[in-house]
Amino acid sequence: MPDYVTFTTEDFLADPFFQGWVRNPTAANEAFWQEWLTQHPERMDEVKLARQLLLSLQTEQPVISPEQIQEDVQRMLQKISVQNHRQPFQTVSRTNNIRWLAIAATVLLLLGIGWWFTRPENGAVIGPQLTSVQKSDGMQEQRNDTQQPLRVSLPDGSVATLSPRSVLTYPAVFSDSSREVNLVGEAFFEVTRNPDKPFLVYADQIVTRVLGTSFRVSAYPQQQQLTVAVRTGKVAVYARATSENTHKGVVDKRIISLTPNQQVNFSKADAAFRKTLVEKPAVIDQTVKINDFDFDETPVSDVLQRFEKAYGIDIIYDSDLLRDCALTASLADETMTEKLAIVCKGIGATYEIIDGKIVIHSTGCR
Amino acid sequence: MHSNTVDDDALLWHQFQQGDSASLGKLMTKHYTALIHYGTKFNRNTDFIRDCMQDIFVELWNRRATLSSLSTAQVRPYLMTMLRRLLHQHYLDQQRYDFQPISEDSDTSFFDISFSPEDQFISNENLHQHANRVGQLLDKLPRRAKEAIYLRFYENLDRSSIAQIMGISEQSVSNLFQTTFRQLRQQINTEFFWLCLLLFYWL
Numbered sequence: 001m002p003d004y005v006t007f008t009t010e011d012f013l014a015d016p017f018f019q020g021w022v023r024n025p026t027a028a029n030e031a032f033w034q035e036w037l038t039q040h041p042e043r044m045d046e047v048k049l050a051r052q053l054l055l056s057l058q059t060e061q062p063v064i065s066p067e068q069i070q071e072d073v074q075r076m077l078q079k080i081s082v083q084n085h086r087q088p089f090q091t092v093s094r095t096n097n098i099r100w101l102a103i104a105a106t107v108l109l110l111l112g113i114g115w116w117f118t119r120p121e122n123g124a125v126i127g128p129q130l131t132s133v134q135k136s137d138g139m140q141e142q143r144n145d146t147q148q149p150l151r152v153s154l155p156d157g158s159v160a161t162l163s164p165r166s167v168l169t170y171p172a173v174f175s176d177s178s179r180e181v182n183l184v185g186e187a188f189f190e191v192t193r194n195p196d197k198p199f200l201v202y203a204d205q206i207v208t209r210v211l212g213t214s215f216r217v218s219a220y221p222q223q224q225q226l227t228v229a230v231r232t233g234k235v236a237v238y239a240r241a242t243s244e245n246t247h248k249g250v251v252d253k254r255i256i257s258l259t260p261n262q263q264v265n266f267s268k269a270d271a272a273f274r275k276t277l278v279e280k281p282a283v284i285d286q287t288v289k290i291n292d293f294d295f296d297e298t299p300v301s302d303v304l305q306r307f308e309k310a311y312g313i314d315i316i317y318d319s320d321l322l323r324d325c326a327l328t329a330s331l332a333d334e335t336m337t338e339k340l341a342i343v344c345k346g347i348g349a350t351y352e353i354i355d356g357k358i359v360i361h362s363t364g365c366r
Numbered sequence: 367m368h369s370n371t372v373d374d375d376a377l378l379w380h381q382f383q384q385g386d387s388a389s390l391g392k393l394m395t396k397h398y399t400a401l402i403h404y405g406t407k408f409n410r411n412t413d414f415i416r417d418c419m420q421d422i423f424v425e426l427w428n429r430r431a432t433l434s435s436l437s438t439a440q441v442r443p444y445l446m447t448m449l450r451r452l453l454h455q456h457y458l459d460q461q462r463y464d465f466q467p468i469s470e471d472s473d474t475s476f477f478d479i480s481f482s483p484e485d486q487f488i489s490n491e492n493l494h495q496h497a498n499r500v501g502q503l504l505d506k507l508p509r510r511a512k513e514a515i516y517l518r519f520y521e522n523l524d525r526s527s528i529a530q531i532m533g534i535s536e537q538s539v540s541n542l543f544q545t546t547f548r549q550l551r552q553q554i555n556t557e558f559f560w561l562c563l564l565l566f567y568w569l
Contacts, residue, residue, distance in 0.1 A: 009547045056501040061403045069398045080427040
């Protein structure tokens, strides 16, 4: 038994026997503490405060199910096993990459200089053009009234490819703190990286915020659904309070973060986000080769890991159930969803897209 | 106490450093709940905390060769330190870029806990009122004090671990507790005094 006479409030609070008395009083511990207090009345203040604090130190903690723990641990293990395959290549090739990048940059620069001196005279542009309006408040408006997508170069070097029937408005000079553009309709943005100046696209009721990536925003006024789809990098999307949606009272206040090949749909009707995958996921890992999708009695978990690596999408599956599943197939030209359908058919499973991830349902192979 | 060699953190840590991913999985399972609970005090978005946990454990795995070995008592504080650092970085980023939806309550979004207890915990009505009052006093404490209290009395961590996690000296932790409890005692006593006076007046 510790020497309680020397105890401070803090020590009492941390003492398991004391805690036991406060939280679950029994005849035994009740008797002990009553007795102790009559012997040490001068400690009454310390004990009283400790007791009150202990009763107050209750806070709501989120409830966590064993399933959730299991799921997250599996997810983590899967990630590191994918990384294990990747690790040796990555470390070796990084220095090489930089050298190649330098060479590529030099060549591009030379080509650029060549083009600059040999380009046709200004004004000799042929083909469809944007309708460009310089507004009095320093805003630049680009309208695409043609039938094909047109490129818009923004003041910071970013490029927007504006779809037909779309309007992009931006300041002639971006502010010091951010790069803000307004979009009606649809555009694909390739944003030059600048961590000090986030790039914000305001489109109808949603705002898309990035530091440097490529992504598509679709917000035609007549459409009931707004979408943001990511090609590379990370993107954050959130709803903005407008007169239209605030009076409804329910605005999805979440910030949706998207990774490559993910897409978020925002329904104007209920002002809510739904995360999914883009229609045709693209291969984002440039080290993936065509024959990486040739499988010969390959364990399905390996197959799925190759998918994850190539498309940068999380795939959730029960590795125990799929332990005995193997696949022989040669996939190349199909889209990701077609490939996935073939894999699932091969092992008698189905898949589902939930919250921007792929979930494999299987009863195992035997 | 009970020494279960299979679940000993130091051993799991060692095995994981040797390249045994299953041991890392076991460590994650063991500390998952505590980490999520701690993390949600900084950011209510549980999904976000879960993603952060992924990042932490993947990072541990990638750096396993260069990590120092830890004793059993050091493992949980080490993980909590990593989580706190990540969340703090995220918090600073948000501040810097001024995410509109968050900035409304950005002042409370870093370490935020409510100690005002729920009814179900305390059956005795009188005690409940009193405890609730103390809970309100606790809620008004500075965030650092609240975090130290949380780590000390929820996670049962010692002062050196708390100092490590919060990135302050052990002496500062001691001072923090001393000041906090002195203040609380004063506040409670003053209130009690006024309460008595009021009652006296009424009677």
